[in-house]
Amino acid sequence: MTLSLDLQQLMRKHYPRLAKSYGLSGDMHRAAWAIMHCRTRELGGHVNSCPHGHFHQVAYNSCSHRCCPKCGWLPREKWLDGWRNRLLPVPHHHLIFTIPHSLNPLWRYNKRAFADVLFQAASQTLMQLLGSQDYLGARPGILAALHTWNQKLDVHVHLHVLVSAGGLTEDGTWVAAKKKCLLPRKVVMTKFRGKFKALLREMVVAGKIQLPPGWTRNQFYALLYKLSDPWNVKVFDAYAGGASVVTYLARYLRGGPIGNSRLLEERDGQVVFRYRLSELEGGDGKRQAVTRLPTDTFLLRWLEHVPPRRYQCVRGFGLYSGNQHSGLVQAHQALGGCYDPGSEEPKTWQEVCDAAGMDQACRCPECGALLVSHHSFHPGRSPPSSAFVTRTL
Template sequence: MYRAAWAVRHCRTRELGGHVNSCPEGHYHQIAYNSCRHRSCPQCGWLPKELWLDGWRKRLLPCPHHHVIFTVPHELNDLWRFNKAVFADTLFAAASQTLTELLGDPKFLGGRIGILAALHTWNQRLQRHVHLHAIVTAGGLASDGQWHKPQKKCLLPRKVLMIKFRGKFKAMLRDTLRRGVLKLPPDFTCNDFERLLGKLTAVPWNVKVYNAYRNGVTVATYLARYIKGGPIGNSRLLSLQDGQVRFRYRLSERQGGDGKRQGKTRLPVETFIGRWLQHVPPRRFQTVRGYGLYSGNQHSQWEQAAKALGIVEAKQVEEARCWQDWCEAAGMSEACRCPKCGKQLISHHEFSAGRGPPLAALSSRPRKKQSIVAGGMIA
């Protein structure tokens, strides 16, 4: 948490060092301080999102995909606060096992599916809202090597999915407590824990299953917005005045919106920072995971599934692209070209943290092109 705060505070400042981007003809020089590259930094999210999405565009199978959301009741928010990694691991396991077991049953599908799941812990106002987004293949690889399609338009009955997920999640939470892995909040006893889980048995858990999209890229593009960059982007921040941070948020259906209408709110600086920090994931924690055909290991059977769907061409390995190439592809050519002659800028003369660029870098033409991908003005 402290590391995230320090990184975001010093992102693209001389504290992190940098390099110089120059026109090869010497017309233009640009000092580019390095990005902090922290996954919660709103300034550093664009390029990692594009890289992640580009990789999954090649990986997602050419079949319809469903979008499934598993939301944890807010009564469990205190458990999440004191056990972020353990709680999230339990949520991933309960959701993936629920989908795998139900869709592995011939009654519903009878095949091995692909699941790509991403953890979110916030809502539009940065309050605690722990939920899991999952992209699920609308079909699966059967034991005979054939691709089985769903028999019905709906992937799974919502009530069946909700009841099984609720039961698995509660059983797994009990198991973590029994093994001494789960830490209870202060003044919260084991009896309180059991009473809470018993109370939640009668509460319908919010599980959504959307109709199939023609391909998984649509949902993956939506998920990519939340994978890097933290819970709020710079574009939503409106002002900082009188110790208050003012920002925009989408109105939900409960708030009289349709998911597109926007409202405005303000929070004291301390409250805003506190809410932002509570959504920083634990260090080295994986917030995006693949299961089944998308598990990413030698047992995934992705190749067999691709063959069953008619993919016969081998995956081609593309050459790594530098940050200028990504800017060009995104239509931001002005960020990497000389405003006078239009030639692509060259990155050179790296300088260390706490120092400024050498004067020689701003008075001569760059001699050699260097590939600096994640540092600089665009990251």
């Protein structure tokens, strides 16, 4: 039995053998290497010290890989801090667009292009419907996050989307959503299904999406034709503010498919971990159960969800798009607020930890002063001895 199990332990123990036995992608190798060496001397580090010389601490660098469960907290908090300021002070709806599992082989062989199609189909569906006078007649703020797994690490490709319950008209006025449900679910589902299938067909014809081995073009067209049943699109009631849903989306920004807190032990060649029961299993979103997978299966499932390198898994559209013409400043003004994107300054790690109440990580245990980082050392090197000389920095 292995107590206090974490993903780094599993990778260090089993990945070298796994890499020789299976054909893994470069993205998978990079993710595994980063996690195996996270916060070790192989990545170098620095020294955190009290400015008054009371305390010194060696801190090895984090790997900063988006799938690492050890070092995802700080980037998430910085991202959330920025979005708390940008978010419009109006109710927001949470929508989920799910892809039929029969298309999973296409995703496996074309992760980047397939995800692009999903982002385009969902955003175009919402922008066009909400831009229509039948529903809103304005431009909303849309924030979407890609998610490719379920609680048991099976492939489950879907998109979580945050949509403002209102939008900005062409004359610069704010219009609130006309209906409590924002959009009829069946209308959203039908339009999304049509757009996704059309965009996917165009990508295959253009050669931007390769068919999996054994698939023919005719088989692909036949599959698309069969996918006429209602797709799984959920439209939830509005939240009073979008902050809670943005916090939910932030889970998919960093940290990977499973956190270390869910790993229980490795026993008899299997990994035991907690998972949240789905609706089909009688779950309510909170109830948990315990399951186990063979160690190789667990790690291969985890590696399958490593996103393409530098792929943007969280994207904004409409008022929340990243360009200067998004209209976000104008929308804040129309709502009686003020937003200046030029005034945003990223917080230091000390400021982020301090704001989160993590005094033990960023303050001197003796005098309470914020720690100062200094004396960086290169990967593979030991910390410089001069870093521990008691002095005022």
